Amino acid sequence: xxxxxxxxxxxxxxxxxxxxxxxxxxxxxxxxxxxxxxxxxxxxxxxxxxxxxxxxxxxxxxxxxxxxxxxxxxxxxxxxxxxxxxxxxxxxxxxxxxxxxxxxxxxxxxxxxxxxxxxxxxxxxxxxxxxxxxxxxxxxxxxxxxxxxxxxxxxxxxxxxxxxxxxxxxxxxxxxxxxxxxxxxxxxxxxxxxxxxxxxxxxxxxxxxxxxxxxxxxxxxxxxxxxxxxxxxxxxxxxxxxxxxxxxxxxxxxxxxxxxxxxxxxxxxxxxxxxxxxxxxxxxxxxxxxxxxxxxxxxxxxxxxxxxxxxxxxxxxxxxxxxxxxxxxxxxxxxxxxxxxxxxxxxxxxxxxxxxxxxxxxxxxxxxxxxxxxxxxxxxxxxxxxxxx
Numbered sequence: 001x002x003x004x005x006x007x008x009x010x011x012x013x014x015x016x017x018x019x020x021x022x023x024x025x026x027x028x029x030x031x032x033x034x035x036x037x038x039x040x041x042x043x044x045x046x047x048x049x050x051x052x053x054x055x056x057x058x059x060x061x062x063x064x065x066x067x068x069x070x071x072x073x074x075x076x077x078x079x080x081x082x083x084x085x086x087x088x089x090x091x092x093x094x095x096x097x098x099x100x101x102x103x104x105x106x107x108x109x110x111x112x113x114x115x116x117x118x119x120x121x122x123x124x125x126x127x128x129x130x131x132x133x134x135x136x137x138x139x140x141x142x143x144x145x146x147x148x149x150x151x152x153x154x155x156x157x158x159x160x161x162x163x164x165x166x167x168x169x170x171x172x173x174x175x176x177x178x179x180x181x182x183x184x185x186x187x188x189x190x191x192x193x194x195x196x197x198x199x200x201x202x203x204x205x206x207x208x209x210x211x212x213x214x215x216x217x218x219x220x221x222x223x224x225x226x227x228x229x230x231x232x233x234x235x236x237x238x239x240x241x242x243x244x245x246x247x248x249x250x251x252x253x254x255x256x257x258x259x260x261x262x263x264x265x266x267x268x269x270x271x272x273x274x275x276x277x278x279x280x281x282x283x284x285x286x287x288x289x290x291x292x293x294x295x296x297x298x299x300x301x302x303x304x305x306x307x308x309x310x311x312x313x314x315x316x317x318x319x320x321x322x323x324x325x326x327x328x329x330x331x332x333x334x335x336x337x338x339x340x341x342x343x344x345x346x347x348x349x350x351x352x353x354x355x356x357x358x359x360x361x362x363x364x365x366x367x368x369x370x371x372x373x374x375x376x377x378x379x380x381x382x383x384x385x386x387x388x389x
Contacts, residue, residue, distance in 0.1 A: 008038035015047055024054035035067075042072040046081065053085060061085055074105045076112070080119035087126060096130045099123035135164045161326070170325030174342040176302040177382075179375065182366055186325040188307065188338040192365045195272045196336050199311060202272075203334040205265040206358055207313045210287055213247055213262065214354075220245035220289055243291035250285040250360070253278050266358065269311075276306055276363045278376040280383035285360035287313070292352040301341030305375050306361040311336045316353040323347070331355060338362070 015030035031048035038044060049064035062085065068078040079102035086095035102123050106112055112120070138160075139147075150157070161167040171184055190196055213219060223246040248256045249267060260267050266287075275283040282303075288310075290296065301308070310322070312331040321330045324345040329337055339345070349355045363372055 008034045008041065008044065011037070012041075012044055012047060015051070019047070019051060019054070024051050027051040028055060039067075040071060042068040042075055042078065045071070046075070046078050049078075049081060049085075058085070058089060076102055076105055076109070076116050077119070079105065080116070080123055083123055083126070084119075092130050092133065096127060096134075099127050099130075103127065131165055138163075158326070167326035170343045172304040172340065172342040173300045173344070174302055174304045175300050177305070177379070178342075179303070179305045179371075182304055182364060184343075185340060186327045186343055187329060188340075190337075193309075193338055193362075195274075196309075196338075199269055199272050199309075200334050200336055202265065202269040203311065203313065206263075206269050206311065207333075209263040209266050210313050210356060210358075213287065214356075217245075219259075220247050220287075222246070223286075223288065241294075243294040244296060245289040245291070247287040247289075248285070250275070250283045253281045253283060269358070270360060273309065273360060274363050275360065276372070276376065278379050280387070281376075281379040282306060283361050285358075288357050288359040290347060290349045290355045292316070292349055292354065295348040296346055298344050298346040300344055303379075304340065304342035305364055305367060305372075306341075307338050307364055308341045308359065308361055309336060309338045311358040312355075313358060314354055314356040316349075316351040316355060318351050319355050320348040320350045331357065 011030050011034040015027045015034065018024075018027035018030060028048065028051035031044060031051055034041075034044045035048060045064050045068035049061050049068065052061040052064055062082070065078055065082045065085070068075060069082070072078065079098050083095045083098035083102060086092075086098065102120060106116075106120050139149075158167070162169055170186065172178065172182065220242065222242050223244045224241070247259060249260050249263065249270065250256065270285050275285065277283065310331070312333050312335060315331045315333045319331060321328045322339070322345065323329075324339045324341075325343045329339070367375070
C-alpha cells in the first residue's frame with residue numbers, strides 16, 4: 001500500500017541530487033514521475049517548479065508552483081518562489097502580491113527556517129522597492145491632474161497614506177457598546193463644535209482653579225482603579241497608578257459635588273458642551289493629569305456614541321502627544337480638540353513635569369435626539385442590571 005509513496009520519496013531525493021549537480025533536465029523528469037506517484041505533496045511540485053525555472057520554462061514553472069500552492073496555500077517557500085519568479089519575468093505587480101502574502105504568513109508564524117528567512121528579507125526589500133515605484137507612479141499621475149501635496153482635502157491625504165502603506169486603517173472597537181453606522185473619524189474638524197471657541201476663552205480661568213487644586217495633589221485619584229468584578233480588555237499596567245491621575249467633576253454620570261463647588265469657573269465652561277446626561281454612565285469630566293515620563297498604552301474606550309474633548313491647561317515643553325488611530329495631536333495650551341476614543345489611542349509625556357487637560361465626553365454630533373434617548377435608556381438599564389448583581 002505504501003509502495004507508490006516510497007517510490008515518490010526516492011524519486012524526489014534523486015531529483016534534488018540532480019538539481020544540486022546542475023542537471024535540471026534529469027531533475028525535471030524525476031520530479032514529473034514523482035508527481036504522478038504522489039500528486040498531493042506540495043514539496044514535490046515545488047521541486048518541479050525549481051527544475052522548470054532552471055530550464056527557463058516560465059509557464060511550466062508557474063503551473064507547478066500553482067499546484068504546490070493549491071495544496072498548501074500558506075507555504076512560505078512557494079509564495080516566495082512565485083514572487084521571485086514574477087520578479088524575474090518583470091511582472092512587479094504580480095510579484096508584489098505574493099511577496100506581501102509571504103510576509104503576512106510569516107508574521108503569523110511562530111518559527112521560520114533559516115533558509116526561508118533569507119527569502120523573506122528579499123521579499124521585504126522588493127516590497128519596499130515596489131511600493132516606492134507605485135507611489136512615484138501614482139503621485140506623478142495625480143500631479144498631472146492638479147494634485148498638490150499638503151493642499152488637498154485632509155481625507156484624501158489620509159487615503160493616500162493608507163494606500164501607500166504609511167498608515168494603518170483603524171476602526172471603532174469600543175469595549176462595552178457599539179452603535180453601528182457612525183463615521184470612522186479619528187480627530188474631528190472644529191466646524192462641528194461651534195462652542196469650542198468660547199470654551200477656549202475660559203482657559204485661563206479654568207487653569208487658575210486647576211492650580212489651586214494641585215496645591216493638594218492627594219485630591220487626585222488614579223484614573224484607572226482596579227475592580228476584581230470588572231472584565232478589562234485593555235492594558236492593565238496603569239491600574240491604580242497615580243501618575244495618570246484624575247480630579248473628577250462628573251464620574252459615571254454623577255456630579256462630584258465637593259469638587260464642582262471648588263471649581264465654579266470650570267463647571268461654567270463645561271456647561272458650554274453637549275454633555276450626555278445618562279445617570280450611572282456618562283458624562284465623565286475631570287482634570288486629567290499625566291505625570292512626567294509617563295505613558296498611557298494603546299487602548300479603546302467603552303462606547304462609540306460619545307466623543308472626548310481635551311482642553312489643554314498645562315503643557316510643558318517637549319511634552320509628547322496623543323495618538324488616535326494613525327493620527328497624532330500635540331497638546332497646545334488653550335487649543336481644544338475632539339476625538340473618538342473608541343478607536344485605539346495612546347498618550348505620552350516625555351517631559352519631567354505634569355501635563356494636565358480638562359477632559360470630558362460629549363454626544364456624537366451624528367446622533368438624532370431620539371437615538372440619544374434610546375441609547376441613554378439602554379445604558380441606564382445595563383447599569384441598573386449590573387448594580388443588582
